[in-house]
Amino acid sequence: MDVAGKTPIGRPRGFDADAALERAMIVFWEQGYEGASLADLTSAMGITKTSMYAAFGNKEDLFRKALERYEEGPAAYVERALRQPTAREVATAFLAGSVGASTRPGCPAGCLGVQGSLAAGEAGRPARDTLAAWRDKGRLHLRDRFRQAVDEGDLPPEADPGLLARYLMTVANGIAVQAAGGAERDELEQVAEVALRNWPPT
Amino acid sequence: MDVAGKTPIGRPRGFDADAALERAMIVFWEQGYEGASLADLTSAMGITKTSMYAAFGNKEDLFRKALERYEEGPAAYVERALRQPTAREVATAFLAGSVGASTRPGCPAGCLGVQGSLAAGEAGRPARDTLAAWRDKGRLHLRDRFRQAVDEGDLPPEADPGLLARYLMTVANGIAVQAAGGAERDELEQVAEVALRNWPPT
DNA sequence: AGATTTTAGAACCGATCGGTACAGATCTCG
DNA sequence: CGAGATCTGTACCGATCGGTTCTAAAATCT
Numbered sequence: 001m002d003v004a005g006k007t008p009i010g011r012p013r014g015f016d017a018d019a020a021l022e023r024a025m026i027v028f029w030e031q032g033y034e035g036a037s038l039a040d041l042t043s044a045m046g047i048t049k050t051s052m053y054a055a056f057g058n059k060e061d062l063f064r065k066a067l068e069r070y071e072e073g074p075a076a077y078v079e080r081a082l083r084q085p086t087a088r089e090v091a092t093a094f095l096a097g098s099v100g101a102s103t104r105p106g107c108p109a110g111c112l113g114v115q116g117s118l119a120a121g122e123a124g125r126p127a128r129d130t131l132a133a134w135r136d137k138g139r140l141h142l143r144d145r146f147r148q149a150v151d152e153g154d155l156p157p158e159a160d161p162g163l164l165a166r167y168l169m170t171v172a173n174g175i176a177v178q179a180a181g182g183a184e185r186d187e188l189e190q191v192a193e194v195a196l197r198n199w200p201p202t
Numbered sequence: 203m204d205v206a207g208k209t210p211i212g213r214p215r216g217f218d219a220d221a222a223l224e225r226a227m228i229v230f231w232e233q234g235y236e237g238a239s240l241a242d243l244t245s246a247m248g249i250t251k252t253s254m255y256a257a258f259g260n261k262e263d264l265f266r267k268a269l270e271r272y273e274e275g276p277a278a279y280v281e282r283a284l285r286q287p288t289a290r291e292v293a294t295a296f297l298a299g300s301v302g303a304s305t306r307p308g309c310p311a312g313c314l315g316v317q318g319s320l321a322a323g324e325a326g327r328p329a330r331d332t333l334a335a336w337r338d339k340g341r342l343h344l345r346d347r348f349r350q351a352v353d354e355g356d357l358p359p360e361a362d363p364g365l366l367a368r369y370l371m372t373v374a375n376g377i378a379v380q381a382a383g384g385a386e387r388d389e390l391e392q393v394a395e396v397a398l399r400n401w402p403p404t
Numbered sequence: 405a406g407a408t409t410t411t412a413g414a415a416c417c418g419a420t421c422g423g424t425a426c427a428g429a430t431c432t433c434g
Numbered sequence: 435c436g437a438g439a440t441c442t443g444t445a446c447c448g449a450t451c452g453g454t455t456c457t458a459a460a461a462t463c464t
Contacts (some may be wrong), residue, residue, distance in 0.1 A: 010440025011430040034236045035323030036420060048443060057421065063206030110321065111445095118382050119310070119317035121237030123422090132383040157428075164388060166380070167396045178368070180320050181334040187368060194369045198400035212410030213460040240452060250413060251453075261452065325452090373413095 017055055020045040024056075025066035025073075030108040033063055033117040033127040063116070063127050067134060070112045074101045078138055087149035091168055094142065095192035098172040102179035103188060108178030112126055113138075113172055159200050171195045191197040219257055222247040227268035227275075232310035235265055235312050235319040235329040243253075250276045265318070265329050269336060272314045277304045277307040280340055289351035290401055292369055296344065297394035300374040304381035305390060312382030315340075316375055 022043045027036045038059060042052050056062040071078075077097025084090045102110050113135055119130040146161035148154075155161070175188050225246045229238045244254050252350060258264040272278075279299025286292045304312050315337055321329040346362035350356075357363070375391050 006442080008430075009432045011440080013441060014430095022244070030321060031323045032236070032321035034234070035321060035326055037323065037420080039420080050444090051442060053423070107326050107431095110323070114379055115321035118320055118379065119232060119234035119237060119312065121233045122237065123241065124237055135383055137380075140359065156278075160392075163389075163396060167393050168386070170376035170380050170393050171397075173372060173379035174331075174374070175370035175381065176443080177316055177320065177337075177375035178372050181337055183368070186374075190365050191369050191372050194365060194400070195397070198396065209462075211408080211462050213412085213462090215411060216460095239450080241450080252414090252455095253412060256454075387429080 013051070013055065015045075015047050015051065020047055020052075020055070021062075021065055022067050022073075025069045025112065026061055028063055028066050028116055029070070029110075031114040032115055033059075034120055034124040041102070060126055063128060067112065067116070067130065071134075074104065074107065075099060075111075075113065078141070079109065082141055082145050086202065087146055087155045087164075088196075088202065090142070090149075091143055091164075091196055091199055092192075094168055095171060095175070095195060096189070098175050099179075099185060099188040101190055102176050104181075105184035111173075111176035114176040117181050118188065135173070139165050142168055154202060156200055164200075168195075209302075215253070215257065217247075217249050217253065222249055222254075222257070223264075223267055223271050224275075224331055226264055227271045227314065228310065230265055230268050230318055231272070231314040234317055236322055236326040237260075262328055266332060269314065269318070269332065271308075273336075276306065276309065277313075277315065280343070281302060284343055286346050288404065289348055289357045290398075290404065291367075292344070292347055292351075293366075293398055293401055294369055297374060297377070297397060298391070299396055300377050301381075301387060301390040304378050305385075305387040311384070313375075313378035316378040319380050337371065337375070341367050356404060358402055366402075369398075 010027055023046070024041050027041050027044045030036075031040065038052070041059075041062065042049050043113070045052065047055075052062065056065060077100065078094065081090050081093035081097055084093050113131055116131050117124050120128040120130075142165035143162050146155060146159070146164050150157060150159055150161055155164075171192070175191065178188060178191070225248070226243050229243050232238075233242065240251055240254070243261075243264065244251050247254065249257075252265065258267060262273065280296065283292050283295035283299055285366045286295050300313070316334055318325050318333050320333075322330040334344075345364050346365035348357060348361070348366050352359060352361055352363060357366075373394070377385075377393065380393070381386060
């Protein structure tokens with residue numbers, strides 16, 4: 001039985017849901033969860049509120065889906081960094097990717113995972129918690145990767161994988177804040193370089 | 203002529219403006235500029251909207267005054283750090299103070315200067331810009347202090363004061379994000395220690 | 405005392421918030 | 435060709451947004 005090939009019954013949707021989600025991601029990235037109104041979102045997406053609700057659920061669902069999109073797109077550098085052969089290369093690629101994503105031309109400055117919602121009122125709390133969990137997931141992936149590096153002798157046995165992961169994530173978060181405040185790409189590349197100067201020797 | 207001693211004419215205000223501002227600061231710190239509604243603020247301040255407008259202007263003015271209050275209170279560690287005798291001590295005190303302020307018991311986790319407004323809709327843009335300028339001011343103070351350190355031979359001549367300042371501010375911003383996400387004080391103290399391992403020798 | 409100045413409280417303002425109900429349009433299936 | 439299913443646009447929902455108006459109360463001034 002063909003699961004995907006069939007044309008669905010009923011009137012087909014008149015817009016590209018993927019493209020609309022991409023637009024929504026940009027708006028959330030630029031204005032944050034609470035700062036992005038449904039009017040802002042749907043106007044950027046080129047659809048009406050009704051279509052948005054039918055296609056994505058509600059504002060919170062839309063935000064989560066925009067975050068998934070962000071993870072696969074601008075934040076894909078995390079996965080790429082984790083696949084580097086040595087811990088040092090992982091760290092370097094991670095910070096370089098963080099700088100790149102936070103200062104990407106044509107995109108909002110900073111990181112959706114940080115500025116999407118850091119402090120929020122009652123209404124924005126689920127979105128804030130979603131982002132905190134998302135950042136934590138990345139941090140734990142880094143930690144696991146550095147544990148593996150210790151096992152492989154790629155990091156000295158006395159290295160603390162959890163601490164190194166948190167250190168890197170802290171610098172990346174700081175880079176995102178700096179970028180949101182207008183810091184330029186080359187300035188942040190220098191910061192990343194300084195941050196890696198004290199990386200444990202292999 | 204006594205400028206301050208006189209009792210002002212008219213009905214005296216029935217609340218402590220300083221205490222009310224302190225409460226407002228906490229609310230902004232916890233919920234961000236856009237996430238804090240006037241109802242949230244005035245209820246925490248224990249006054250009505252009318253009294254708030256008479257005493258502080260409007261929401262934006264209140265936010266600016268809450269930031270000044272934050273600078274004199276929880277963020278006073280910046281000034282203290284800048285007065286340390288050596289560049290290394292300045293850097294150490296700055297990061298230690300950042301960790302302390304971001305994980306202070308009884309206060310919201312994180313830093314008002316970061317999570318107060320990082321990304322915002324149209325309405326919150328002035329607040330966001332105010333915070334970005336505030337963070338930049340701190341960064342430039344650090345830079346000037348490190349320039350002085352180079353002049354005094356306290357930092358090597360090849361040290362880059364601007365880069366060191368931006369590096370420290372980046373780490374401090376990252377610490378604030380980590381704290382907002384639930385990181386504990388001792389974890390962030392270790393991060394600060396790692397971040398200072400490669401500080402230029404005297 | 406009486407005039408003046410300021411505060412406090414409640415009621416109210418238009419605008420906007422996130423979210424829906426409904427009707428018409430457009431598709432597949434029989 | 436209907437019949438049933440799904441999407442789209444409009445109009446609307448109650449609640450809340452930041453901010454104001456108006457009246458009464460409480461103080462100092464002459």
